[in-house]
Amino acid sequence: MKITVAGVQKEVADGLTVAQLVIDENVETPQYVTVTINDEFVESGAFESTVLHDGDSVEFLYFMGGGQYGINE
């Protein structure tokens, strides 16, 4: 089946889960990524149980804080 990941169309195996896609896409810090399918959130505990379908559009939204936690340097 074909899905779109971050704007890029890909051929993937039928029955692919969000959890497996996160691994296949080498998502950095996968436990803190927010995932949407067709502009809807996937609950963070539901990556294993969420199966992708042909035509789905998936986005990964990453934490981006920027700097350091502590005081300067």
Place this chain on the structure above:
Amino acid sequence: MALTNEQIERYSRHIILKEVGAKGQKKLLNAKVLIIGAGGLGAPAALYLAAAGVGTIGIADADEVDLSNLQRQVIHATADIGKPKVESARESMEAINPDVKVVTYHEFITSENILDIIKDYDFILDGTDNFPAKFLINDACVMAKKPFSHAGIIRFKGQLMTYVPGEGPCYRCVFKEPPPKDAVPTCKQAGVIGAMGGVIGSLQAMEAVKYIIGQGKLLTGSLLTYDALNMDFRKITLPHDTSKCPVCGSNPTITKLIDYEQAECEGTGL
């Protein structure tokens, strides 16, 4: 109040734009914008907003200028090292434009002071470097019904979104709670290209200007991401349904501000 001849000349490139005009310029001169964090994002935003004639600019940061800031925090100069960032930022903004009244907050934002600080402003820019501050700003802006621009930068990447009450998701709709300390890479560990603050901070200033003059489409309901190495901008549509959000949703469970990792949340400027 009519624009002076000097103002007509200073802002002529604004006034000639049909989306701005004298009317829009007067809105800018009457506007109040708060920038939290006088760092990589806040520096370019403050410079452009001051140049644009935003009448009142508040700037909050508890830090002093450090040598390692100067690679990206373009509002500060080498001679400013050791000076409070808010003072250095004030001097730069006042030097650019005497029309601007700069209000400085040389302190950490906390659950105790943030509502009092943001209450007088029309639009808030999150230019902070840490997640506790980002969640605090989000929650405070949701509770006080203030529009704000969120942004983050790291390595060669940056992203931003705009929250306007009632017009789409807040930061917490997208990111439920701060990640544990050191769980995601920070700029100090991972680095950030200096011009990234310029790109993303300027986009935040652009959102503030558009909000003030009431023109165009804001980044509400979407997250703009920028990947500099691939020179790729993407506008990602965010889910519309905000009802389950613990702070902006229909049954909020967060009704008091939270200071996450209070002791760690000190460096405000990216």
